[in-house]
Amino acid sequence: MSKLKLKPCPFCGTPNPMCGSDRYVSVGQSITCHDVDCGAQMWETTPELAARAWNRRADPPVLECRVCGCKHVRVYELEGLPVIECVDCNRSWGRDG
Numbered sequence: 001m002s003k004l005k006l007k008p009c010p011f012c013g014t015p016n017p018m019c020g021s022d023r024y025v026s027v028g029q030s031i032t033c034h035d036v037d038c039g040a041q042m043w044e045t046t047p048e049l050a051a052r053a054w055n056r057r058a059d060p061p062v063l064e065c066r067v068c069g070c071k072h073v074r075v076y077e078l079e080g081l082p083v084i085e086c087v088d089c090n091r092s093w094g095r096d097g
Helices: 047-055
Strands: 018-021 029-032 041-044 073-078 081-086
Touching: 018 047, 029 047, 041 047
Parallel strands: none
Antiparallel strands: 018 029, 029 041, 073 081
């Protein structure tokens, strides 16, 4: 078996997750975050399938300014509501539409 290349934990960002099997569980192979406070696990039938599932990430959304059309926007929270602000034209929206 070749060395699996694993991304950091998708939940806490801890690098170098562990891959192995559990002699008490007959499911197959697991990849486990070794951070004590996290402990995320992914179980699959083979190490390769477990690595593929562990490494899968959703693509981040690409936000576009409603006014100038650029993609230089930042998102933050103001009074508990999301706000999107354009870095180029300084327009913002989200709280009131």
